[in-house]
Amino acid sequence: MVKLGVSDLRIRYGGVTALEGVNFDIQEHEIFGIIGPANAGKTSFLKAVNRMDMFDPAMKVDGKIVFNNVDVSRIRNVYGLRRRIGVVFPLPVGLPLSVYDNVALSPRLGGQKNKAELDVIVERCLTRAALWDEVKDRLDSLGSMLSGGQQQRLTIARALSQDPELLMLDEFSIAVDPVTTMRIEDVLKELRSEVTIILVTNLVQQARRLADRTAFFLEGQCVEVGVTEDLFTGEVQDQRTRDYVEGRFG
Amino acid sequence: MFEATRLNRKNETRQKLFRLGLGAMTGLLILPVVLILSTLIYKGAPVISFEFLFTGPTKGMTAGGIFPALLGTVLLVMVALIASVPLGIAAAIYLSEYASDNWFTRAINLAIINLAGVPSIVHALFGVGAFVIFFKFGTSILAASLTLAIMTLPVVIVATRESLQAVPMAFREACWNMGATRWQTIRRVVLPNAVTGILTGVILEVSRTAGETAPIMFTGAAFFLPLLPQGVFDQTMALSLHLFVVSTQVPGMPENLPFGVALVLISMVLLMNSLSIALRMYLRGKKKW
Numbered sequence: 001m002v003k004l005g006v007s008d009l010r011i012r013y014g015g016v017t018a019l020e021g022v023n024f025d026i027q028e029h030e031i032f033g034i035i036g037p038a039n040a041g042k043t044s045f046l047k048a049v050n051r052m053d054m055f056d057p058a059m060k061v062d063g064k065i066v067f068n069n070v071d072v073s074r075i076r077n078v079y080g081l082r083r084r085i086g087v088v089f090p091l092p093v094g095l096p097l098s099v100y101d102n103v104a105l106s107p108r109l110g111g112q113k114n115k116a117e118l119d120v121i122v123e124r125c126l127t128r129a130a131l132w133d134e135v136k137d138r139l140d141s142l143g144s145m146l147s148g149g150q151q152q153r154l155t156i157a158r159a160l161s162q163d164p165e166l167l168m169l170d171e172f173s174i175a176v177d178p179v180t181t182m183r184i185e186d187v188l189k190e191l192r193s194e195v196t197i198i199l200v201t202n203l204v205q206q207a208r209r210l211a212d213r214t215a216f217f218l219e220g221q222c223v224e225v226g227v228t229e230d231l232f233t234g235e236v237q238d239q240r241t242r243d244y245v246e247g248r249f250g
Numbered sequence: 251m252f253e254a255t256r257l258n259r260k261n262e263t264r265q266k267l268f269r270l271g272l273g274a275m276t277g278l279l280i281l282p283v284v285l286i287l288s289t290l291i292y293k294g295a296p297v298i299s300f301e302f303l304f305t306g307p308t309k310g311m312t313a314g315g316i317f318p319a320l321l322g323t324v325l326l327v328m329v330a331l332i333a334s335v336p337l338g339i340a341a342a343i344y345l346s347e348y349a350s351d352n353w354f355t356r357a358i359n360l361a362i363i364n365l366a367g368v369p370s371i372v373h374a375l376f377g378v379g380a381f382v383i384f385f386k387f388g389t390s391i392l393a394a395s396l397t398l399a400i401m402t403l404p405v406v407i408v409a410t411r412e413s414l415q416a417v418p419m420a421f422r423e424a425c426w427n428m429g430a431t432r433w434q435t436i437r438r439v440v441l442p443n444a445v446t447g448i449l450t451g452v453i454l455e456v457s458r459t460a461g462e463t464a465p466i467m468f469t470g471a472a473f474f475l476p477l478l479p480q481g482v483f484d485q486t487m488a489l490s491l492h493l494f495v496v497s498t499q500v501p502g503m504p505e506n507l508p509f510g511v512a513l514v515l516i517s518m519v520l521l522m523n524s525l526s527i528a529l530r531m532y533l534r535g536k537k538k539w
Contacts, residue, residue, distance in 0.1 A: 050427060057350055083429035093424040096443055105438065106428045155424070162428060 002066075003028040003166060003196040004049065009063035011044045013056075018044045022063070022222040024215060031188065031197045033211025033228060035204055035244070040217035042200045046168050049198075050085055051078045067166070083110065086159030086195075090171040092151035094143035099126075099135050102143040102154055106162045121161055128191070129157035130183050149180030156184065160191075167191065168198045173206065185210060204245055208232055216241045290513045297510030311474060311500050316511055318478055322391075322486035323518070326466060327459045329395035329482060330402065335452055337399075338406030345407070346414040347436050366404035370464040373401045377469040392482040394470025401465055402455045409451020413444040446533040450526045457522040461515065463490040473499070489515045 002025045009022035019041030026032045034042050044059075051072055053059040065072045067081065075081050083106070095102050103122045104112075112118060122139070126132040131153040135146070143154050152172060159167060169188075173181040188197060188210055201207050207214045207228060214228040216238075224231070224241045236242045243249055254262070301315055308314035349355040377397030387393040417440050425435040471488040473495055479486040493515060497508040 052423075052426065055423075055426060079429040079431060081429075082427060085427075087424075087427040089420070089424065091420070093420045095421055095424060095439055097439070105425075109428060109430050109434055109438075158424075158428070 001028045002026070003030070003068070004198075005064070005066040007064045007066075009045070009048065009061070009065060011041065011048055011053075012060045012062075013044075013058045017220055019217070019220045019222075022215075024222070024225045026196060026198065028196050029192055029194075030213065031192055031199055031211045033207035033214035034198065034200045034217060035202070035207050035214055036217035037202070037244070037249075039219065041220045042217050043170055045217070046087065046170055046198070046200060049166075049168065050082055050087060051075070054078060083162050084165045086162050086164035086167045088152070088155050088159055088167070088169040088172045090174045092148055092155050092175060094146055094151040094154050096142060096144045098140045099143045099146070099154065100139040103157050103161045106158065125157040125160040126154075128160055128187065129153045130187050131157055149176045152176050152180065153184065153187075156187065164195055166196045166198065168200070170200045171202050173201070173203065181206075204247070216244060218244070287516070290509055290516060293506055294509035294511075294513030297506045298513065302510060303514070306476075307474070310502075311496055312503050312507070316489065316492060316514065318475060319487040319489045319492035319511070320514065321478060322471065323460055323489040323515075325391055325479065325486060326395050326398060326470070326488055327456055329391055330398040330459050331452065331456065333396055334399035334403050334406055334455065338403050339410050339448060341403075342407045342410030342414060343436060343441075346411045347432060347440065362404050362407055365400075366408075368401075370401060370462055373397055374465045374468050376400070377465060382469055388483065389468070389472075389485055390470050390483045391479060391486050392470070394466040394486075394488075395482075397465045397469045398459045398462060401462065402459050405455045405458060406451055409454065410444070410448045413447025413451070414440060416447065417443045446529060450529050450533075453522050453526040453529065457519040457526075460518055460522070461490055463488075463494055467491060489518075 004026040006022050006024055006026075010020040011018045022045065034045065036042055047053060047056075047059070048061045049065055049067070049072065053061050061073065067085075072081060095105065097105065100122055103125050104118045107118060107121050112121075123132060123136075126135060131150060134150060135141075135154075143151065146154060152175070156172075172184060176184070185206070188199070191197065199207065199211055208231075211228045213226060214231055215225045216223045216231070218240060224236060224238050226236065230236065231241060231245050234242065236245075303315060303320060304317050305315035306318050307316065345355065345358065349358075374397065377393060377400075381387045381393035381396050382389055385393075387396075421439050421443075422435050425439050426432075430438070466488055470485055471491040472485040473487075473491070475485060475487055489511065493508060493511045496503055496511055
């Protein structure tokens with residue numbers, strides 16, 4: 001089943017095109033990688049999926065993004081859309097709330113007030129994000145005071161607390177040590193059975209380790225979409241993809 | 251190898267001169283504050299007593315205490331706060347969190363800056379026209395407080411806006427991405443982290459309001475009243491105006507009495523200011539990100 005369908009997507013800021021020519025379908029329970037150097041339009045793509053263009057008057061999105069067979073540009077209740085999509089940012093954003101409140105925030109926004117229910121959600125999400133053991137004794141301390149790697153897992157727990165159908169990670173390992181990165185990667189592998197994942201990464205090898213299929217973005221173009229392994233074994237259609245994957249530029 | 255050249259020595263001398271000069275300027279700056287405070291304490295302190303603070307003036311204000319004026323100032327400040335704080339905070343939240351950057355918002359911001367620059371006597375005349383005459387509040391606590399409120403509104407707005415904008419954008423974006431509305435984001439993440447800064451602004455407003463004379467002179471503060479005000483539509487005495495009156499308008503005034511009034515007024519203001527400084531230090535110590 002197609003979870004997210006993208007056709008003829010074009011994103012502009014003011015008069016400048018940030019991304020165009022994007023056409024692909026992301027299947028349910030797939031880890032879909034997006035690789036590419038800086039300024040390729042990767043983050044803009046994620047913003048468009050989540051309808052964050054609403055907060056940026058300069059951002060214009062044309063084309064079609066279909067989530068669960070619904071055109072996202074026609075969704076009136078964008079809050080409902082965003083609640084089904086979890087986002088993890090490059091730099092960990094631990095909100096200046098307690099660890100507990102960070103994870104409980106989204107359920108609370110959704111109207112959950114029952115303390116016992118919240119306790120269950122918080123423990124489950126922190127456990128799935130491989131953070132529970134480290135913070136279970138200090139759920140009251142500030143989330144923004146955790147170490148970088150812990151904060152990033154906290155944001156993953158927070159994203160999971162939304163019970164998302166789609167998880168979008170934007171270069172999550174940029175500010176995280178290699179050990180934590182591997183732990184998060186393990187978490188993602190386990191999550192694949194429940195959610196669909198879009199993994200934007202600047203680490204080509206990370207895409208290779210995790211992604212079923214991978215798209216290569218370059219300078220605002222989607223150059224190529226293919227089975228990840230093919231990109232690495234040379235089964236590419238475009239020379240630029242091969243050059244990037246083999247580290248000749250970028 | 252490390253011998254000083256002539257240029258080195260010249261630069262060194264110049265640097266010493268500048269350091270001395272700038273230091274002297276700074277010292278000069280403290281001088282008036284020290285002089286004012288020491289004079290006030292030296293001449294005013296003997297007057298201060300429990301009786302002075304808590305009884306009314308007698309013998310044509312040349313004796314007795316300042317209670318009606320003290321109470322009046324507290325009332326004026328309180329009513330002014332009730333009017334300006336909610337309004338100012340609401341406006342600041344709108345400007346910082348909702349308004350997009352267009353000519354209209356820029357015009358509003360310009361208006362706020364200009365409002366801060368309007369001389370207080372002009373505010374007084376506006377208060378007379380708007381509150382005393384047009385809204386028919388008469389010369390009353392309400393009219394005077396509203397005049398003060400309008401005058402100090404920019405303080406609240408600017409302080410609130412700054413502390414809202416000190417909350418990192420990433421927090422808002424994280425919240426929006428979770429499906430929170432703008433208001434949910436403000437309520438749960440932005441405001442709790444800006445509240446200490448807002449409070450600092452409010453306290454600064456208090457000290458500013460307490461000291462103003464011109465805006466209340468024509469709108470609600472009285473020269474002398476035998477009775478305490480019974481409600482917001484009554485006139486009141488106020489410390490700042492009382493100080494003006496006892497210093498210039500009453501013959502046969504004991505020399506120390508005006509200094510006592512001034513000391514009480516400045517103590518109130520300084521107390522408020524130190525409260526705001528303490529709050530700011532506390533805030534810095536508790537910085538959460």
